[in-house]
Amino acid sequence: MFLSYLKLINFRNYKYLEVNFNKGINYILGENAKGKTNLVEAIYFLSIARSFKTNNIKELFKKNSDDFFVKGIFNSNSDSNNELEIYANSKGKRITLNNKKIAKTSELSRYISALVFTPNDTFLLKDSPKDRRYFMNLNISKLYKNYPYYLNNYEKLLKERNSILKEENIDYSLLNVVTNELIDTSKEIYSYRNKFFEQINDKINSIYKELDENNNKISVKYESFISDLDNYKNLANKIYKDSLKEDILKKVTTKGIHKEDFSIYLNEKDIGIYGSQGENRLINLSLILTPYFINNEFNIKPIVILDDVLSELDMHHESKLINFLNNLEQVFITGTKENNLLKNNVYYVDNDDVYRR
Numbered sequence: 001m002f003l004s005y006l007k008l009i010n011f012r013n014y015k016y017l018e019v020n021f022n023k024g025i026n027y028i029l030g031e032n033a034k035g036k037t038n039l040v041e042a043i044y045f046l047s048i049a050r051s052f053k054t055n056n057i058k059e060l061f062k063k064n065s066d067d068f069f070v071k072g073i074f075n076s077n078s079d080s081n082n083e084l085e086i087y088a089n090s091k092g093k094r095i096t097l098n099n100k101k102i103a104k105t106s107e108l109s110r111y112i113s114a115l116v117f118t119p120n121d122t123f124l125l126k127d128s129p130k131d132r133r134y135f136m137n138l139n140i141s142k143l144y145k146n147y148p149y150y151l152n153n154y155e156k157l158l159k160e161r162n163s164i165l166k167e168e169n170i171d172y173s174l175l176n177v178v179t180n181e182l183i184d185t186s187k188e189i190y191s192y193r194n195k196f197f198e199q200i201n202d203k204i205n206s207i208y209k210e211l212d213e214n215n216n217k218i219s220v221k222y223e224s225f226i227s228d229l230d231n232y233k234n235l236a237n238k239i240y241k242d243s244l245k246e247d248i249l250k251k252v253t254t255k256g257i258h259k260e261d262f263s264i265y266l267n268e269k270d271i272g273i274y275g276s277q278g279e280n281r282l283i284n285l286s287l288i289l290t291p292y293f294i295n296n297e298f299n300i301k302p303i304v305i306l307d308d309v310l311s312e313l314d315m316h317h318e319s320k321l322i323n324f325l326n327n328l329e330q331v332f333i334t335g336t337k338e339n340n341l342l343k344n345n346v347y348y349v350d351n352d353d354v355y356r357r
Contacts (some may be wrong), residue, residue, distance in 0.1 A: 001112070001141055001300045001329035003043060004081075005073035010065040012038035019347070019354050020153070021332075027342040028334040030349035036334040039117075039349060040305045041333060046084055047114035048138070049093055049105040065182055066090060074112055077298070106141060106148040113142050113302035117288045117309055125272035129261040135209050136262065140196050143296040150188045157182045158253055166251045183236040186257045188231065189225060197222040197262065198305045199294045200287070207293070208286040210324045211317065216266055218283060223261045281312060285321075292328065295343045306330040310339070 003107055008017040015293035028036045037053070040281060041060075044052050051060060061068055064161045069331045074082045087094045095102040097111060124131060141148045159180045200220050210217050226235045240247075243255045264271045264283055272285055280341065285306075304325070310318050310333065322341045347354050 001076050004075045007071040008073045009069040010062040011042050014352050022345050025331045026345045028347050037307050040332050042070050043112050044116050047112045052116045058310040109142045111297050115302045116305040118307045121284050124284050134208050145297050147192045154185045162252050179240050188233045189257050200290050202294045203290045211282050219265045221263045223258045279300045301329050306333045310335050
């Protein structure tokens with residue numbers, strides 16, 4: 001799958017733009033603050049109807065506008081095209097695929113997928129567990145169609161359980177019912193997460209070796225709420241029973257999959273603690289690229305978006321990365337300098353214009 005056509009109206013700095021793209025690497029070249037990141041942000045927006053830069057939809061409106069429109073045409077290997085359109089204003093979004101309304105944004109993963117790396121992702125393993133859980137949940141949702149259902153159900157049950165804990169006179173019968181439902185849903189989520197990290201560990205080392213020739217060993221550790229699928233419900237019941245006093249005191253559910261995390265180890269050392277910035281950059285890049293090589297239920301390969309990925313790489317690692325990316329179906333790279341390794345499919349960005357020479 002690849003994006004062949006993009007249309008923007010009032011998106012960020014673009015009042016009106018139409019541009020065609022090709023398979024392989026598309027190099028988005030221009031000075032800083034001219035719209036390179038805004039362009040790839042729009043491409044990513046088509047995949048999940050949200051930005052990788054902000055949660056505030058109004059920040060995506062062009063100045064003095066109160067709405068925007070994004071359209072993409074995606075070509076698949078079966079020679080069929082999908083036309084995706086998203087209109088957004090302060091009240092919400094309207095999404096259509098081939099002129100048919102998409103009710104839930106999670107449905108987009110069945111047709112379009114994208115992976116993104118930004119300069120901030122260098123610090124993913126040093127940031128808060130919340131950021132890593134977002135990365136985990138987002139990528140699993142793109143791989144398995146039922147995962148968003150269980151995740152949404154868990155969030156509803158967690159909210160209900162927390163509401164019960166805040167009551168002055170707690171209904172323990174209701175609390176027990178909700179807790180059991182929470183455990184059932186947690187078990188399903190754990191099975192998906194555990195499978196995801198098994199697949200990550202199976203692929204990440206081979207990707208990292210393509211980017212850095214050092215004989216290092218990477219392992220990803222999933223820090224799960226409970227790590228025994230066969231005895232999950234019994235163990236979870238015991239944990240919730242043991243933590244009930246603390247939950248009542250704090251009026252919130254203190255244990256559960258909403259607290260889970262993961263770490264990456266380089267030669268058995270936590271990269272988030274001991275890794276250099278260069279090591280963090282390459283390992284995080286490897287982590288973000290790994291889902292590309294995991295088989296998913298939608299049978300589509302994601303578009304890869306790399307924002308300012310080359311700026312802190314030396315020539316050796318830059319060459320290794322570009323050689324690796326040449327094997328992927330479609331990649332978008334932003335940069336500020338001409339690059340001898342990226343002479344084809346170069347798109348020049350200058351304010352609200354994108355053109356090819």
